[in-house]
Amino acid sequence: MTPLWSLLFPFAGALAVLLLPARAAALSRVIALAASLGTTIAAASGCLKRLGDTASPVWSLDLEWIPQLGSRFHLAADGLALPLLLLNGIVAIAGVLFSWNITQRPRAFFSLVLAIIGGVSGVFLSRDAFLMFVFYEIVIVPKYLLIVAWGSTNREYGAMKLTMYSIGASALILLGLAAAYAASGSAGFDIAGLAAAGFPKGFQLWAFPVLFLGFVVLAGIWPFHTWAPTGHVAAPTAASMLLAGVVMKLGAYGALCVAMPLFPDGFAFWRPAIAVLAVAGILHGAFTALTRRDLKFVIGYSSVSHMGFILLGMAAATHWGLRGAVLQMISHGIIAGLLFGIAGRVIYERTHTRDLDALQRFNLWKSLPAAAVAFTLASAASMGLPGFSGFVAEVSVLIGLWESYPWLVPLVALGILITGAFTLRALCRTCFPDAAASLAIPVRMPSLTWPETTAIVLLLAVSLAIGLHPSPWISLINDGLDSPVFQPILQRP
Amino acid sequence: MTLLFLTLFPLVGALCLGLSRNVACGRAATAWSAATLVVAALLVRPGMSWSLAWLPDVGMTLRFEADGLSWLFLLLTAVVTLVAVAASWLTGRNDRGYHALVLVLQSALFGVFTARHFIPWFLCWEMTLIPAFLLIRLWGGPAAPQAAMRFFMMTLGGSVFLLVGFLALQLSAGTMDFDSLAALAGEGRLVDALEHGFAATGADGRTLLVLIAVAVLIGIAVKIPIVPFHTWLPSAYAEAPSPVTMLLTGLLSKMGVFALLWIFLPVFAEVLPVFATPLAWLAVATVILGALAALAQTDLKRMLAYSSVNHLGYCVLAVAAAGAAGSARPAMTSAMAGTVLQAINHGIIATALFLGITILEHRSRGRRHIGNFGGLRARMPVFCGCLGIAVFASLGLPGLSGFIGEFLIFNGAFSAVPAATSVCVAGLLLTAVFLLRMMRMVFWGPLKPACATWPDLTKPERALFAVLILLILLPGVWPQMLLHHANPVVLELIDLLRPIP
Numbered sequence: 001m002t003p004l005w006s007l008l009f010p011f012a013g014a015l016a017v018l019l020l021p022a023r024a025a026a027l028s029r030v031i032a033l034a035a036s037l038g039t040t041i042a043a044a045s046g047c048l049k050r051l052g053d054t055a056s057p058v059w060s061l062d063l064e065w066i067p068q069l070g071s072r073f074h075l076a077a078d079g080l081a082l083p084l085l086l087l088n089g090i091v092a093i094a095g096v097l098f099s100w101n102i103t104q105r106p107r108a109f110f111s112l113v114l115a116i117i118g119g120v121s122g123v124f125l126s127r128d129a130f131l132m133f134v135f136y137e138i139v140i141v142p143k144y145l146l147i148v149a150w151g152s153t154n155r156e157y158g159a160m161k162l163t164m165y166s167i168g169a170s171a172l173i174l175l176g177l178a179a180a181y182a183a184s185g186s187a188g189f190d191i192a193g194l195a196a197a198g199f200p201k202g203f204q205l206w207a208f209p210v211l212f213l214g215f216v217v218l219a220g221i222w223p224f225h226t227w228a229p230t231g232h233v234a235a236p237t238a239a240s241m242l243l244a245g246v247v248m249k250l251g252a253y254g255a256l257c258v259a260m261p262l263f264p265d266g267f268a269f270w271r272p273a274i275a276v277l278a279v280a281g282i283l284h285g286a287f288t289a290l291t292r293r294d295l296k297f298v299i300g301y302s303s304v305s306h307m308g309f310i311l312l313g314m315a316a317a318t319h320w321g322l323r324g325a326v327l328q329m330i331s332h333g334i335i336a337g338l339l340f341g342i343a344g345r346v347i348y349e350r351t352h353t354r355d356l357d358a359l360q361r362f363n364l365w366k367s368l369p370a371a372a373v374a375f376t377l378a379s380a381a382s383m384g385l386p387g388f389s390g391f392v393a394e395v396s397v398l399i400g401l402w403e404s405y406p407w408l409v410p411l412v413a414l415g416i417l418i419t420g421a422f423t424l425r426a427l428c429r430t431c432f433p434d435a436a437a438s439l440a441i442p443v444r445m446p447s448l449t450w451p452e453t454t455a456i457v458l459l460l461a462v463s464l465a466i467g468l469h470p471s472p473w474i475s476l477i478n479d480g481l482d483s484p485v486f487q488p489i490l491q492r493p
Numbered sequence: 494m495t496l497l498f499l500t501l502f503p504l505v506g507a508l509c510l511g512l513s514r515n516v517a518c519g520r521a522a523t524a525w526s527a528a529t530l531v532v533a534a535l536l537v538r539p540g541m542s543w544s545l546a547w548l549p550d551v552g553m554t555l556r557f558e559a560d561g562l563s564w565l566f567l568l569l570t571a572v573v574t575l576v577a578v579a580a581s582w583l584t585g586r587n588d589r590g591y592h593a594l595v596l597v598l599q600s601a602l603f604g605v606f607t608a609r610h611f612i613p614w615f616l617c618w619e620m621t622l623i624p625a626f627l628l629i630r631l632w633g634g635p636a637a638p639q640a641a642m643r644f645f646m647m648t649l650g651g652s653v654f655l656l657v658g659f660l661a662l663q664l665s666a667g668t669m670d671f672d673s674l675a676a677l678a679g680e681g682r683l684v685d686a687l688e689h690g691f692a693a694t695g696a697d698g699r700t701l702l703v704l705i706a707v708a709v710l711i712g713i714a715v716k717i718p719i720v721p722f723h724t725w726l727p728s729a730y731a732e733a734p735s736p737v738t739m740l741l742t743g744l745l746s747k748m749g750v751f752a753l754l755w756i757f758l759p760v761f762a763e764v765l766p767v768f769a770t771p772l773a774w775l776a777v778a779t780v781i782l783g784a785l786a787a788l789a790q791t792d793l794k795r796m797l798a799y800s801s802v803n804h805l806g807y808c809v810l811a812v813a814a815a816g817a818a819g820s821a822r823p824a825m826t827s828a829m830a831g832t833v834l835q836a837i838n839h840g841i842i843a844t845a846l847f848l849g850i851t852i853l854e855h856r857s858r859g860r861r862h863i864g865n866f867g868g869l870r871a872r873m874p875v876f877c878g879c880l881g882i883a884v885f886a887s888l889g890l891p892g893l894s895g896f897i898g899e900f901l902i903f904n905g906a907f908s909a910v911p912a913a914t915s916v917c918v919a920g921l922l923l924t925a926v927f928l929l930r931m932m933r934m935v936f937w938g939p940l941k942p943a944c945a946t947w948p949d950l951t952k953p954e955r956a957l958f959a960v961l962i963l964l965i966l967l968p969g970v971w972p973q974m975l976l977h978h979a980n981p982v983v984l985e986l987i988d989l990l991r992p993i994p
Binding site for chain 1: 511546547548549550551590612615616619620622623626627630631638642645646649650653654656657660661663664691693694
């Protein structure tokens with residue numbers, strides 16, 4: 001099975017769900033699960049094949065598309081795209097499982113979810129900047145609809161803010177790409193071709209920040225992160241999972257694979273500023289999460305903080321830093337999916353509150369011990385405790401930071417500590433409250449259903465697998481970073 | 494592979510307990526830890542090792558090895574856990590979660606004492622955090638939530654320092670393997686590596702190494718703890734259920750001592766003389782302030798908590814002396830062997846003392862103020878005798894195990910840091926004062942009416958005390974049984990620190 005299937009399955013699934021007759025609406029979740037499974041299997045087989053044989057050329061597909069623009073339908077699955085595709089598939093499976101009991105218009109819901117998954121796969125696979133942009137835009141509309149129609153707290157505001165930020169960012173990307181296209185002599189949108197064009201330095205100095213900012217707004221760079229927490233909070237569980245788990249990674253991926261290779265000199269100039277913004281995001285996200293009372297807000301701001309590590313690794317730009325950035329994309333995708341799944345689905349569905357003080361009364365440790373155990377493990381993963389994927393990623397980024405900007409290390413260390421503090425605070429309030437705060441008689445709650453348990457076990461297992469045995473993932477990422485487009489941006493200490 | 498088997502054995506037990514229903518958890522966990530002790534004592538032998546190519550791309554191979562020294566700590570872990578689990582069971586604690594978490598903790602401890610590479614070592618070091626936090630928070634006393642939070646945050650803070658320090662080493666020396674780092678340091682090349690690795694900052698290699706050593710020392714100091722990083726300890730020890738306090742003082746604090754001796758000394762060999770004097774005076778502060786604070790306590794658990802601070806201060810003194818430039822090989826041997834003995838023996842003695850507290854709490858339904866007890870000797874003569882032996886061992890009576898470690902430490906430390914050692918000896922006197930006061934208040938005097946109906950030790954309780962007392966008496970009269978295993982490792986360490994010219 002070629003990696004192309006990870007693009008075809010979701011779109012085919014979305015179409016199939018839409019075509020279902022109304023009386024078979026219950027089938028839509030099965031189709032969605034099958035499409036997600038197919039995506040995962042296609043990505044996993046691509047990963048295994050690539051691991052077994054890194055010498056051969058990567059899988060690619062290059063078709064004529066819009067000759068007038070010089071844009072081609074060019075897909076390739078290298079060592080960077082493959083693990084991210086796998087992440088996409090895994091988060092998709094978990095997202096569908098956590099939405100198993102959706103009763104409100106399930107066909108529309110699952111077809112939108114599948115459209116997001118397909119668009120994400122498309123972005124990861126594209127090797128043509130224009131094609132990538134098209135897939136990138138495909139993701140925005142379903143995101144908006146999912147939040148507006150199935151969302152909760154303040155959903156119109158959250159959806160609008162998220163969409164406005166996305167569209168504004170897309171405008172910047174389009175501007176940057178158009179500038180690059182014009183400056184390269186209108187040859188085409190092939191990323192490797194543009195990267196080899198060698199733009200003049202003066203041009204790169206302004207074009208880089210435009211294009212880079214366009215991408216990283218979606219990655220939640222400080223101070224353009226405010227759409228993320230409100231959007232996550234407003235979104236239904238599966239959408240929060242996809243949003244935090246994979247859609248935010250699109251921004252980081254675009255910055256890493258398009259903005260930086262296209263304008264290496266511009267990147268070199270703006271690097272310190274990116275590092276400072278990344279650290280500001282890590283600290284701001286962590287401190288804000290420490291003060292929020294809504295559990296989803298806490299997780300949303302923790303996402304901002306964790307995304308800061310991705311930007312920081314990219315700013316460090318050494319082998320360790322970039323490797324760490326990609327690993328953090330994967331790791332945060334898994335962990336954010338897990339946290340949003342537990343908070344938004346497992347806990348909220350049973351307690352109907354996300355307020356940390358109100359949650360104390362339920363004393364989940366007594367009333368729903370399985371959820372408490374799951375949330376404890378997820379919190380440990382989110383804190384970056386060793387053994388989980390977050391640790392490997394954060395350590396790699398930190399080593400990269402030592403290499404490039406050692407003076408920022410103490411601030412990041414502080415960020416890690418505050419992350420521990422806010423995670424523990426949320427964990428204690430939800431699962432292990434003081435005896436005085438909780439109800440004397442535990443509320444009886446339905447135990448975990450099989451889709452919930454399966455999704456939790458799947459995500460935890462992947463996080464542990466990466467944390468305990470990162471070498472295959474690192475081999476793949478190293479293979480991806482060997483590509484010639486990254487050589488001009490790699491710093492060698 | 495046997496080592497891997499031992500490390501995972503308690504974890505498997507924890508999983509089985511966690512997933513089972515309607516099992517007598519106390520009994521099952523006790524049986525499981527007894528089996529663990531058998532594995533540790535009979536199947537694991539010094540010299541066993543296993544390794545895993547973790548990140549071959551960057552040359553990271555994770556190694557685990559049990560030398561004689563590690564093996565002693567593995568046995569200590571197995572014994573203390575067995576006693577703690579059994580004591581919990583005997584005092585009626587049957588929660589699944591509780592026993593599963595204790596077993597998880599044991600697995601992590603096995604890992605800490607055998608890992609020879611920073612990554613797995615740190616993994617296990619951090620793996621102790623959440624189980625210990627939950628054990629204190631969920632099963633502790635009334636002020637447990639705050640105590641657990643403080644314990645967690647301070648330890649995590651220390652860990653961040655550790656992590657940052659070792660990452661800097663990875664970067665400049667290209668390895669986080671403890672033995673490779675020690676070998677580099679022994680050849681005097683670590684300073685050069687740092688200077689080269691951080692050439693961009695223009696800093697002096699020696700200064701950088703000192704900074705990194707300070708970061709690592711802070712991480713370790715929180716765990717032991719060394720004053721002024723001890724503030725989490727009294728409330729955590731006091732609020733935790735007493736069997737968990739056995740684990741905290743008997744084992745978790747030993748992680749710090751073990752790291753100080755076995756990681757800090759060899760890796761930072763080049764800058765150790767810088768640390769000798771400050772560390773020695775921090776040890777003095779730990780010993781004296783620990784003892785004075787213990788004197789002022791009326792809560793039995795807080796008193797013994799401070800007593801632990803006091804006793805581990807001697808280990809810090811010994812390490813400081815061993816690193817001093819002036820100390821000769823025999824003095825270093827004495828100080829370092831003393832550290833090992835003190836760590837192991839304190840583990841056993843503190844466990845015995847907190848076993849006594851467990852029983853007092855059980856009989857009195859959770860009281861621990863010293864004024865609640867009195868005249869118990871008449872009601873519980875066997876208990877009085879057992880706890881008496883532990884108390885006398887703790888204050889260093891010759892013939893019992895506490896004496897020999899402290900003697901070797903003073904013997905070795907005096908030549909290098911005479912002033913600090915002299916002050917520390919005074920600490921011994923204070924220790925005797927508060928421990929004997931505890932004996933007098935609890936066991937002598939008129940029998941308090943509230944205590945009049947308490948039964949003496951039951952048979953299983955006697956068996957637990959018998960095991961611990963045997964382990965207090967044997968090394969007291971025959972310290973060679975421990976030194977025989979520890980000495981070759983100590984000599985190896987000294988060869989690293991002071992190569993024979």
